[in-house]
Each structure stands twice: as C-alpha cells, then as structure tokens.
Amino acid sequence: MAVLICGGAGYIGSHNVRVFMKHGEEVIVVDNLVTGHRASVPDNVKFYEGDIRNGEVLDKIFTENKIDAVIHFCACSLVGESVEKPLKYFDNNVWGMISLLEAMQRNNIDKIIFSSSAATYGEPDRIPILESDNTNPTNPYGESKLIMEKMMKWVSNQHKINYVSLRYFNVAGAWKDGSIGEDHRYETHLVPLILQVPLGKRPHITVYGDDYPTKDGTCIRDYVHVCDIAEAHVLALNYLRNGGKSDIFNLGSGDGYSVMEMINAARKVSGHAIPVEIGARRPGDPARLVADSHKAREILKWSPEYVTMEDIISTAWAWHKSHPQGYTD
Numbered sequence: 001m002a003v004l005i006c007g008g009a010g011y012i013g014s015h016n017v018r019v020f021m022k023h024g025e026e027v028i029v030v031d032n033l034v035t036g037h038r039a040s041v042p043d044n045v046k047f048y049e050g051d052i053r054n055g056e057v058l059d060k061i062f063t064e065n066k067i068d069a070v071i072h073f074c075a076c077s078l079v080g081e082s083v084e085k086p087l088k089y090f091d092n093n094v095w096g097m098i099s100l101l102e103a104m105q106r107n108n109i110d111k112i113i114f115s116s117s118a119a120t121y122g123e124p125d126r127i128p129i130l131e132s133d134n135t136n137p138t139n140p141y142g143e144s145k146l147i148m149e150k151m152m153k154w155v156s157n158q159h160k161i162n163y164v165s166l167r168y169f170n171v172a173g174a175w176k177d178g179s180i181g182e183d184h185r186y187e188t189h190l191v192p193l194i195l196q197v198p199l200g201k202r203p204h205i206t207v208y209g210d211d212y213p214t215k216d217g218t219c220i221r222d223y224v225h226v227c228d229i230a231e232a233h234v235l236a237l238n239y240l241r242n243g244g245k246s247d248i249f250n251l252g253s254g255d256g257y258s259v260m261e262m263i264n265a266a267r268k269v270s271g272h273a274i275p276v277e278i279g280a281r282r283p284g285d286p287a288r289l290v291a292d293s294h295k296a297r298e299i300l301k302w303s304p305e306y307v308t309m310e311d312i313i314s315t316a317w318a319w320h321k322s323h324p325q326g327y328t329d
Contacts, residue, residue, distance in 0.1 A: 252291025
C-alpha cells in the first residue's frame with residue numbers, strides 16, 4: 001500500500017516524501033507546482049501534476065494506485081496575502097479539502113494526516129499554547145486551516161475517515177546534505193531572510209520592533225526542524241494504523257527564541273556579521289508564541305532530533321549556500 005502526499009513538491013511536503021521513503025513507505029506525490037518545485041521530488045517517486053480541487057485527478061490517482069492514507073500539505077500559506085485576497089485562500093484551501101475528502105469517500109480511503117498551523121489559535125490566551133486553548137484566527141489563512149480541521153471532524157463522525165491534524169509553529173531548516181530546502185518565490189520566513197544577508201542578497205536584516213516585553217525586546221517564536229515535522233507525520237500515520245482516534249497535536253520545540261537570538265545563531269553558523277536595522281512593529285505581532293507539545297511527545301512518541309537553533313540553521317545554511325538561487329541552480 002502507498003501513501004499519497006498532496007503538495008509533496010513544496011517545502012514541508014518534499015521533506016516528508018524523503019522521510020516516508022526512509023521509513024520504507026511507498027510514496028506517490030500530487031502537486032500543481034504553483035508554489036512547489038518538481039526538482040524537489042526524487043525521480044523514482046511516482047508524480048502527478050494536478051490540482052486536488054479536480055476530483056477527476058484524485059479519482060485517477062486512487063484508481064491507478066493502492067493507497068492506504070493521504071498526507072495533506074496543499075495550501076496557500078502567506079498570511080499577509082490571505083488578508084488581501086481572502087477568497088483565494090478559501091477557494092484553494094477549503095475547496096481543496098472538500099474535493100479531497102469527497103474523493104477519499106468515493107475511493108474508501110480512511111486515513112488522513114493534515115498539515116495545520118498555529119495560526120488557528122490567533123492571539124493566544126496563554127503561553128505555552130495547548131491544543132485545548134481557544135481558536136480564534138486573526139487572518140483568513142488561519143481561518144481556512146481551522147475550517148479544514150472542522151470539516152475533517154464532521155466527516156470523520158459520519159464517514160469513518162480518521163484524521164490527525166498537526167498544528168506546526170515555525171518550521172525551519174533543510175535536508176541534512178543540503179540537497180533540498182526552502183525556496184519560496186516570495187520569502188516571508190525569518191531564517192531564509194536572515195541567510196539572504198551572508199548570501200549577498202540583502203544588505204541587512206530588518207527586525208520589526210525591539211521594544212516588546214521580552215528579554216531583548218524582540219519577538220519570541222517557537223522553531224522546529226522540517227525533518228522533525230516530517231517524522232511526526234510518520235508517527236501520526238502509524239498512530240492511526242494502530243487504531244488511534246482522530247486528534248489534534250501541536251508541533252513545536254516548547255522553547256522560545258527571540259529574533260535577535262536567531263540572528264546571533266545565524267552569525268555563528270555562517271561566520272558573517274549580518275547587520276541589523278530596527279523597523280517599526282508589525283500590526284498584530286504577539287510578543288511570544290510558544291507551543292506546548294507534550295501531547296505529541298506522550299501519545300505519538302515524538303522526539304525532535306534538532307534541538308538547538310544552530311543545529312536547525314546549519315542545515316538551512318548548507319542548502320542556501322549550495323543553492324543560492326533555489327531550485328533554479
């Protein structure tokens with residue numbers, strides 16, 4: 001039996017492809033390549049170029065292959081863009097989930113692991129954030145992810161499709177040998193933005209606000225390595241295969257690192273000074289966002305391998321140094 005990875009040519013999806021293969025799983029990928037990269041998927045992986053909003057594409061995949069479970073990464077994911085173009089996010093993300101669940105029903109596929117987000121929480125009521133805390137998204141991206149979770153819950157109740165929803169915090173890093181990594185056409189993530197400075201792509205990194213109530217005045221976030229995220233998906237699938245009930249899990253380190261701590265770690269890894277300029281606060285940026293991941297550690301037996309920021313950033317640096325133009329190199 002094979003695992004279908006939807007969005008397997010994207011940043012997180014492509015690392016999951018390799019981790020699932022490492023665990024002996026047969027992997028099939030579908031991706032529309034709007035934001036993904038065909039070069040990130042190994043040549044020996046069966047690949048379908050298509051959009052999961054097209055039910056005929058999914059029926060073809062399910063008919064041509066013996067598929068045990070679906071790992072779902074397909075989504076538009078830029079928070080700022082989601083505010084400007086909310087209907088794009090509901091069309092792509094929510095309609096994509098509707099189409100996928102309908103196809104799973106038609107083809108008797110009963111397990112799905114979903115790539116969710118800490119954006120489902122919105123402004124946190126407390127730190128660290130628990131899965132049981134209130135969900136009140138502050139942007140359409142987070143709202144779309146929460147809607148998708150609720151859709152799975154109701155479909156699970158009626159049609160016996162079991163799910164695990166994994167709410168990530170800040171994903172970073174790359175495959176250890178630098179062969180694949182993060183390549184967004186419009187970059188918004190902190191680690192690659194910092195590393196663009198030693199790559200000569202920008203003269204400095206801008207820090208948005210240094211007057212937050214934190215130890216150095218800059219925002220604190222929870223970072224987790226992309227390969228540790230992928231290992232959690234494997235564990236989640238095994239959990240469902242062993243009869244586990246549908247559930248939601250946070251994925252984070254449980255530790256918070258400030259923007260300046262991340263910059264200092266990148267300076268150490270890259271050997272570059274990385275000049276900093278201080279900008280104004282961005283509206284809606286909380287001072288601290290940190291996950292409580294005890295549930296994933298206890299139930300899924302998840303234990304991250306990359307525990308320091310230097311460990312995480314060193315893998316990202318290996319990717320960016322060897323692929324300064326991303327997958328176009």
